[in-house]
Amino acid sequence: MSNFYKDNKDLQFTLENIDLVEAVGLKEENYTKAEKFDTAPLNYKDALDNYIRLADVVGEICGENIAPRSTIVDEVGPHFENGVVTYHELTQKNLKELAQADVAGVTLPHEYGGLNFPATVYTMMTEMVSRADASLQNLFGLQDIAETICDFGNEEQRQEFLPRFARGEVDGSMDLTEPDFGSDLQSVRLRAWQDEKTGQWYLNGMKRFITNGCADVHLVLARSEEGTSDGRGLSMFIAEKCPQLVVRRIENKLGIHGVATCELQYNDVPAQLCGKRRFGLIKYVMSLMNGARVAISAQAVGIAEAAYREAKKYASERMQFKKSIDQFPAIYDMLASMKVKVTAARTLLYETTRAVDLRSAYNALAEKQTLTAEEKAKQKYYNKVAAVLTPMCKALATEISNQVAYDAIQIHGGTGYMKDFPVERYYRDARITNIYEGTTQLQIVAAIGGVIQRDNTERINELLALPFEGRLARLAEKVKGMLAKQEEAVAFVANKKDPVYHDLMARSLVENETYVFVGLLMLRDALKCADREVLAERYIIDGEFEFEKRYLRIMSDDKTVIDNHRDVINY
C-alpha cells in the first residue's frame, strides 16, 4: 500500500504543527456552521481531524491509483480531433476518483457542497497529486476557478456554478494569455461587447496557451471598455462551453503531457460578467493568479519530492565499485542537499498558505461586517504578508524543483537520461513551473517591493524571539548576522535610487531574504522536533555561502553589466 500522505513525514509534521486555529475559526464562523451542516467541524481539533483524514484519503488515491498510471498518461496524453479534446481514460479515471472523494471543491463553503477547508490543506492535496502526476494537478487545481467565482461572483452565479464544481461535474479554465500578451496582461485584446437591447455580453477574439481550454466553465479576461488600452479597461467574464468557443489546436509540449494546452477562438461567445466592470485584471485576475502561484509552488514541491525519492532509491540500489553509490560523498552530498531543498521549499510553501488563509479569512469577514480597528489592521497585515510571500515562495519552490529534478537525473547517470525511469519526466514537468503563472523573473518583480519595504519584519522578529538553545541558538545567531547584512544591502540599494541597479539586484535581494526567512522557519520546526535540527543546520550552513555571494554582489556597486551588456551580448 502506497500512501503519499502517510509515507511523508515532513508533510505530516507540517499539517500536525501548522497553526491554523485563527483562520479556521473565522472560516467556520466560530464553529456555528456545525449547527446547519452535519459535515462542519465542532472545534479546531475536530477540523484538524477532518484535514488529516482527507489528506490520508487523497494520499492513498495518489499513491495507489494515480502514480501507477502516470507513465502511460505522460506517453499518450489527451487526444485532439475535430475540435474536440478527449483526455486519456486514465486521466478521466483519476479525476473521477478525486471527485468521488469529494475533493473537487476543497475550499468551497459548506453551502455549495464544498469541504470548506483552508487553502493550506488544499495545497497539501495539490502537492500530493503533483507528486503522483504533475499534469493532473493542472486539472485538479482548476477548482480555483470555482473559488474565484465564489469570491467575486454574485449569489446567483455561485448557486449556478459552485455545486457543479464541488460534485466534479464541471471543470474550469482561466483564459488570460493571448498570442501577443503573456506577462503583459494589461494589453489583453479579446473583446467583450454588450447587446444594448438584451444586456447580454459576447466575447470575440483569441486566447493562447490555455490550460484545459476545452473546459466546461471559462473565466475570461476581456476588454469590455472600448477605446482603452490598459488594465483598467479589462473585466472578467464567465463563459460556458458552446459551439462558438472553438478549440483550434492543442500544444505539443516538453512536459505536463497529461493536460491539454489549447488555443481558443471566441466567435461571439455568450458570457456573463463576473464582479464589477474594469476590475477584471486589477482585482480578480490578480487574486486568481495569486492562488494559482501557490498551486504551482505546490506542484513544484510535489515534483521535487517525487524526484528526490527516485534518486534516493536508485542511489541505495545502484552498486559501483562494490558499494551502493549513496555511500560516496559526491552522491550523499547531492542527496542531502536535495532533501534540504525540498524541506525548505515546503516550509515556505505552508508558511505562505497560512498567510493566505488568514488573508482570505479577514477579507471574507470584511465582506460580511464592519471590521474593528484590530481586525482591519490584521486584514491589512495579512494581505501585505501574503503578497510578498506568494511570489517569494513560487520563485524558490519552482527553481528548487528544477534543481532537484536535474540532480535526480545526475544521480541516475546514463539510466536517468532514458525513458525507462520516471526522473526524465520529472525533469520535463518541473521545467514549466518556473515559467507559467509568471516566470521567476516576474515573481522577483512582484516580491521586491515587499522586501525593500521590509513587509515581513514582524514575522521575522516573532521567529527570532523563539527560545532557541544550544545548536539552534548558534544557528539563529548566523541567521541574525545574515539579516543584518540583508538590511544593509536593502538600504544600500534603496538609497541609490537607481532603478536599473534596483532591477538588476532584485533577484539577489529576494533570494537573500528567502535564505533568512526560510532559515528561521527551519529553526522554528527544529524547535518542535529535534530530528529536524540537522535539516535546519544544513540549510543555514549551505545558505550562508550562497547568501554571502549575493550580498557581495549587491554591495559591489558593480555596474559593468548595465554599461556593457550590449557589447557582451553582441560580440
Added chain:
Amino acid sequence: MSQTVLVFVKQVPDTQNITGDAMTPEGTVNRAALPAIFNPEDLNALELALQLKDRYGVKVVVATMGPPSAAEVLRNSLFRGADEAILLTDRAFAGADTLATSFALSCCAKKVGNFDLILCGRQAIDGDTAQVGPQIAEKLKMPQIAYVEDVVELNDKKIVAKRAIEGGYEVLESPLPCLLTVIDANEPRPMAGLRIMKYKRAMTPSEVNKAAANGEYSDSEAIAAKIDELKAKNLLIHEWSAEYVEADRSRIGLAGSPTKVKNIQSVVLTASEAKSVEPTEAGITELIHELIADHTLG
C-alpha cells in the same frame, strides 16, 4: 424501487504487507502486529452494492461479525456510501470457523428480514476458504451465484449477474432473494470526504459507553440521550448480540465449530536454480526423459 442489499464484510489482518513480526514464534498469526484492514474482496462486494445504489437506488446495509473494534470497517463502509451498519458482536461468537460464522451471519440476515440481495466478498485473505458466502445461502435456502464480476440487471423479481468461469464468463439469472459472492473485478471507490466528515461520528452503543467510561458522558441518562441523538441523526451503528439475532448457542462460536487446528507449519519455499531447455525436439525429449527419471512424470 426500494430494495435492500445486505453486504457482509470482514475486518482482517493485513496479510499482504507482511512485516518481520507477522508470525509468533509458535507459528501463528500475530494479529497485534498486523494492521486490521477491510478484506479486499469485501470492498469489491460493497462497491458492487454501491453501484446498484447508483443505478437502482437500492438501500445498502453493511454487517460484520467481530469484536467491538470491527466497528471501524463499518464506518469505512459508511464513508464510501453505505446507508446503515450492523455490528454482530458477542463473546459467544468468538472462535468461530466457517460453519459457525455462516450460521451467525444467516441469523443476522434473518433478523434484518426484508432484504432482496446479499453480497459477500468471495473470500477473506486471512482464511482464504471462500466458504462463508455459499454456506450462508445454504442456511437461508436461497439461490446463490459465486464469483460474480458484475450485475447486468436487477429488478424487483430477479437479478442477472455475470460470473467468472475458467476461460471466460457466464451470465446467470436468479430469482430474489439471492446471494452473490463477488471477486476482484471492480475498482472500489474511495471514501467520500463529506461522508467522512459526517459519519466519523457514527458510533456503536458500546463505543458510547466506552466514551462515558472516559468521562465524556456523566451518567446513564446522558448516555441514553447520546444514543438517541445518534439514532436521530442516523449515526448509530447497530450492535446485535447472539441473543438478539436468536442464534442457537450450540451452533455459534467455538462451540459451533467442528474445525480443529491440529498443527500449524511454517512452510518456507526455497528457490532452486533455473535450467534452460533448447526449444527443439531434442531438447524437449531430453526434458521429458529427465522428468520421468526423477518421477515427476509417469
